[in-house]
Amino acid sequence: MPQLTPDLITRVPPPPEGSAAPPPDEARLRAEMTVFLHDRDPKLGIWVFAYGALMWKHEDCAPDIITPARLPGLARRYELSDVHDRGAPARPGLTLGLSPNAALACPGLLLHLPGPDLPNRLWPVWKQEMGPGFYIPEWHDALLTTTHDGHGAPVRALCFVTRRDHRLHVGERPVHEVADTLSRAAGPNGSAAAYLMDAVGILRANGMRDAMLESMEAEVARRLHAMEPTSGEPGRSAG
Known part of the structure; x- marks a missing residue:
């Protein structure tokens, strides 16, 4: 099965101009976080389930434990339009969300954020x-995969689930449409193809596989292989 490589990633067209994200409303976000944590002791830590860029971009929250896990009943899907990260308003990309799927269990990483200063870590x-x-x-029960059979005890974890009523929610798209988009999308934080390569790579490094991501990796790799090399690199980032 074809795999993405850094050399193939350089064939992604550079991002268009004017793709920077607007600054977040930090006061609102902090207030929402405070409300979400209102019934938790700030001296105690929490687990956070990572399934996208958070799997490799978590140095600022300094987790003291990082361990493989699966999230039953939820699956990652390319179902959100990306216009400010690995895409731009003029050439939108797609990014991952978590959606209900009773037959699957999303593989990812559990990050433990210890107390006593939980709000600043989170x-x-x-x-x-x-x-x-x-x-x-949302709070969901993730399953540790560190046991010999891959099924450990449930751990209550914070998960970031797709908001299906959001204007950027586009739903599940045909594979060929998603692959076409990912092979051409880029934004301030790099290309969508590089994000896909990093996601597949970190799962493999932790002994996990995601059939959807690996199938998409092969489709995007084929498309990039067929492209002419570009004169410039769109750039890669940990985000």
Whole structure:
């Protein structure tokens, strides 16, 4: 199965001008985070389930434990239009969301944010995930996958689930349409193809697989292989 490589990523067309995201309303976001945490002791830590860029972009929240896990009943899907991160208003990309699927269990990473100063540790994650406005914070039971059979005890974790009534929610698209979009989308934080490569890579490094992501990786790799190399790089970022 074809895999994405940094050399193939350089074939993604550079992002169009004017794709910077508007600054987030930090006062509103902090107030919403405070309300969400109102019944939790700030001296105690929490678990956060990461399934997208948070799997590799979490240094600011300094988790003391990072471990593989699965989230039963939810699956990652390219179902959100991306106009400010790995896409632009003039050439939108697609980014991942979490949607209900009783037959699947989304593989990802559990990040433990310890106390005693939980709000300050959670804030970088909250700002990163809630800033775009198309996620809802919810508590779900994730399953650790560190046991020999891959099924550990449930851990209550904060998850960022797709807000299906948001204007950027486009729903599930045909594979060929998603692959076409991902192979051409880029924004201030790099290309959608680089994001896909990083997501697949970190799951593999932690002994996990996602059939949808790996199938999409192969489709995007084929498209980039067929493209002429570009003169400039769209750039890559951890975001």
